[in-house]
Amino acid sequence: MRHLSVPSAQTQQWLEICRTHNWHSKEAGISRLEGGLNAIPLNDSAPNESDSVWGGNKHIVLEVQLKGPTHWLEHIEQELKEAYIDDWPRSYEVQGDVLIVKIEEAVWDFGEMIADAMLTQLPSIRLVCADQGVHGEFRVRKLHPLATRDGSLDTKTRVKEHGNLLWVDPSKAYFSSRLSNQRIETLATAKRLHKRLGRSIVVADPYAGIGPSMGVLLSEPALICGYLLGDLNPDAVELLALNIDYFSSRRKGTEGVPLQPLQPAKIHCKDAFEWAEDSSNCGQCDLVLVNLPHQSISHLAALLPLLRRDQTSVIRGWAIIERSQHEECERTIVETISSKGGTIEELSFTEVKGFSTTKSFMCFEAWINMST
Numbered sequence: 503m504r505h506l507s508v509p510s511a512q513t514q515q516w517l518e519i520c521r522t523h524n525w526h527s528k529e530a531g532i533s534r535l536e537g538g539l540n541a542i543p544l545n546d547s548a549p550n551e552s553d554s555v556w557g558g559n560k561h562i563v564l565e566v567q568l569k570g571p572t573h574w575l576e577h578i579e580q581e582l583k584e585a586y587i588d589d590w591p592r593s594y595e596v597q598g599d600v601l602i603v604k605i606e607e608a609v610w611d612f613g614e615m616i617a618d619a620m621l622t623q624l625p626s627i628r629l630v631c632a633d634q635g636v637h638g639e640f641r642v643r644k645l646h647p648l649a650t651r652d653g654s655l656d657t658k659t660r661v662k663e664h665g666n667l668l669w670v671d672p673s674k675a676y677f678s679s680r681l682s683n684q685r686i687e688t689l690a691t692a693k694r695l696h697k698r699l700g701r702s703i704v705v706a707d708p709y710a711g712i713g714p715s716m717g718v719l720l721s722e723p724a725l726i727c728g729y730l731l732g733d734l735n736p737d738a739v740e741l742l743a744l745n746i747d748y749f750s751s752r753r754k755g756t757e758g759v760p761l762q763p764l765q766p767a768k769i770h771c772k773d774a775f776e777w778a779e780d781s782s783n784c785g786q787c788d789l790v791l792v793n794l795p796h797q798s799i800s801h802l803a804a805l806l807p808l809l810r811r812d813q814t815s816v817i818r819g820w821a822i823i824e825r826s827q828h829e830e831c832e833r834t835i836v837e838t839i840s841s842k843g844g845t846i847e848e849l850s851f852t853e854v855k856g857f858s859t860t861k862s863f864m865c866f867e868a869w870i871n872m873s874t
């Protein structure tokens with residue numbers, strides 16, 4: 503490919519000139535040459551080397567690695583692409599090596615072609631599935647496999663989050679990376695509570711799903727000394743147990759201090775509403791997480807008995823509410839805690855931005871003292 507060779511300090515200036523006149527080729531990048539020179543790729547409409555516009559800079563021919571398509575749609579035939587221009591998927595979600603995409607009715611018949619184009623464009627993807635919405639008691643996604651790189655249709659895969667590998671299976675258990683920042687905030691709360699109590703803490707996560715919150719908490723040296731975890735969905739609990747084994751095996755102590763075994767270390771597969779019926783779960787936890795956003799506030803009363811008595815403890819959860827219900831929900835949280843004998847030291851009830859335009863996705867965090 504023909505290139506304009508320029509002193510490297512003038513690269514930006516010549517690139518601008520070539521772009522303004524549409525002489526720059528987008529099929530290759532800028533190449534570094536010996537002698538402090540750079541080469542800008544030119545297309546066929548750029549004038550010959552002899553033209554005075556080049557100010558005496560030379561043209562050279564370089565073998566280049568063409569950039570190739572940058573979007574999966576570029577692998578679809580032009581005519582077809584234009585015929586359904588408004589219907590092709592505009593976004594997709596990736597969990598590990600599984601890609602999940604919603605396919606509009608109008609292009610459903612091209613599902614396999616779309617998936618092949620995605621596999622061609624995205625080398626890290628093994629399996630492409632159509633998302634057919636949530637279903638069943640545990641509201642997990644129905645996935646329809648469209649194309650696979652290696653013949654395997656297994657949706658179980660691993661996701662890296664905050665340096666931890668998590669086993670996930672989008673067709674069997676809930677997982678979303680959208681709450682990943684919230685997990686860092688949970689870690690900050692846990693550290694603050696650890697500092698306040700002057701000791702390692704016990705965490706309960708009764709709606710743990712596959713257990714992403716525990717990934718960050720257990721990787722912090724000596725922060726956690728025990729846990730009560732669970733989920734109603736047996737498939738989620740299976741993945742949760744795998745993940746906890748993995749996080750526990752990587753647990754580190756602060757330098758020189760040997761690690762105590764985690765105690766309690768329980769994983770339940772049952773309704774969180776019933777946990778407090780077992781007295782061995784009550785009064786055990788310093789921090790309780792409540793992640794069942796459509797019911798978190800109504801489940802609070804059943805979870806408060808898990809907290810330790812006569813000390814500062816924290817209940818932190820997430821709730822989806824109507825915008826107009828903000829004050830009413832905050833009042834319900836306060837009243838629920840008081841009715842169970844808790845004194846609130848500090849309460850925050852703040853919106854987590856970017857989830858929905860119609861409803862509010864809220865995070866509440868109450869620092870409380872439950873009296874005996």
Ligand SMILES: C[S@@+](CC[C@H](N)C(=O)[O-])C[C@H]1O[C@@H](n2cnc3c(N)ncnc32)[C@H](O)[C@@H]1O
Pocket residue numbers: 640675676677678681708709710711712713714715732733734735738772773774775793794795
């Ligand atoms: C929104 S997901 C949160 C999962 C996890 N905490 C996370 O952040 O990825 C809610 C989880 O609660 C579970 N669940 C629903 N109802 C439950 C109940 N009554 N008791 C315990 N778990 C429940 C679901 O199976 C699901 O895994």
